[in-house]
Amino acid sequence: MNSCTELVQDVPRADFPLRTLRRLSFTDVTEIPEHLLKRSKAAKAKADGAEAPADAPAAPSTAPATTASAAPAVAAKKDVEAAPAAPVAKPDTPVVAAYKARKKIPVWAMVTLSILPVWLFMYVLAMKPVTAKATGPLGDGAAVYASNCSGCHGGGGEGIGSAYAFTGGAVMKTFPVIEDQLRWVYLGTKAYVDAGVLGYGDPNREGGARVAGASGGQMPGWKGNLTDAEILAAVCDERYNLSGGDQASEEFALWCSPESEIYLALEGGTATFENVHEVFADKGVIAIGSTPVAGVSERP
Numbered sequence: 001m002n003s004c005t006e007l008v009q010d011v012p013r014a015d016f017p018l019r020t021l022r023r024l025s026f027t028d029v030t031e032i033p034e035h036l037l038k039r040s041k042a043a044k045a046k047a048d049g050a051e052a053p054a055d056a057p058a059a060p061s062t063a064p065a066t067t068a069s070a071a072p073a074v075a076a077k078k079d080v081e082a083a084p085a086a087p088v089a090k091p092d093t094p095v096v097a098a099y100k101a102r103k104k105i106p107v108w109a110m111v112t113l114s115i116l117p118v119w120l121f122m123y124v125l126a127m128k129p130v131t132a133k134a135t136g137p138l139g140d141g142a143a144v145y146a147s148n149c150s151g152c153h154g155g156g157g158e159g160i161g162s163a164y165a166f167t168g169g170a171v172m173k174t175f176p177v178i179e180d181q182l183r184w185v186y187l188g189t190k191a192y193v194d195a196g197v198l199g200y201g202d203p204n205r206e207g208g209a210r211v212a213g214a215s216g217g218q219m220p221g222w223k224g225n226l227t228d229a230e231i232l233a234a235v236c237d238e239r240y241n242l243s244g245g246d247q248a249s250e251e252f253a254l255w256c257s258p259e260s261e262i263y264l265a266l267e268g269g270t271a272t273f274e275n276v277h278e279v280f281a282d283k284g285v286i287a288i289g290s291t292p293v294a295g296v297s298e299r300p
């Protein structure tokens, strides 16, 4: 930089156009490397006198060129002749052979595997409503029973203490018609005792009619704690699962089968225990209502 400014100062102001300054500042600080200078000299010499005898450095450059260009040609020819022998000369190692022989994963398998999570997601979604529909009141009832009733009546309906057993057809004997059982579970011991309706279920029950409170325990009323559909589901579980009721019966088809119209109506809110006998009047449904009523021995 210093030498540059000195130079600039030496030049008289009048002969100092901008172009001069630019030339000065760049040419003066850049050194051309030695080998580039040599190369340009050689090139210039070659251009100047093609006829003139070349000086020392130029001569070797042409001489080896002719011999060198002949040599690779021979080598290439040799290569062509030797080529077919090459694969025989170098056999695969066992590891490489095993690698080449192994079964490769086909592209279609990779594609299939990559969409597997999507398929799984759709499968799970698709299965949900089907499962709910297939189980119906019996399947739903098992769950309602397990979490609300089994604590007193036993996981298999075997009965614990004052809470009666349902097994071996016992509950079918107490309630020959499902509506009486639904009303009993809906309202519970206290409502019957308070209403002075002590006999519940079949008055001619084999082994004796049931009397509210006679067991020494209290059956809770489930009105308001379970939905009407949940109560029906639990009762279906007690009658047709735990007690072993006949699933070929008309009652089962109407109330507890997976296609039960009444169950669907209770679930959907188009019927309640208060009006189910009106909504399904053509099916001979007995009124359930919300007040205790003495039970019957058979369907009228």
Ligand code: HEC
Residues within 6 Å of the ligand: 145, 148, 149, 150, 151, 152, 153, 162, 163, 164, 165, 170, 171, 174, 181, 184, 185, 189, 210, 211, 212, 213, 214, 215, 216, 217, 218, 219, 220, 222, 234, 235, 238
């Ligand atoms: C707190 C304990 C308890 C729970 C919980 C309970 N029960 Fe009861 N259950 C009883 C008792 C005690 C009796 C007998 C009532 C009586 O003597 O008045 C009874 C009686 C019954 C009867 C009459 C059986 C017969 O043959 O006389 C049915 C049906 C019944 N329970 C269904 C259910 C259902 C359905 C549930 C669940 C939604 C349930 N119980 C939950 C204690 C319970």
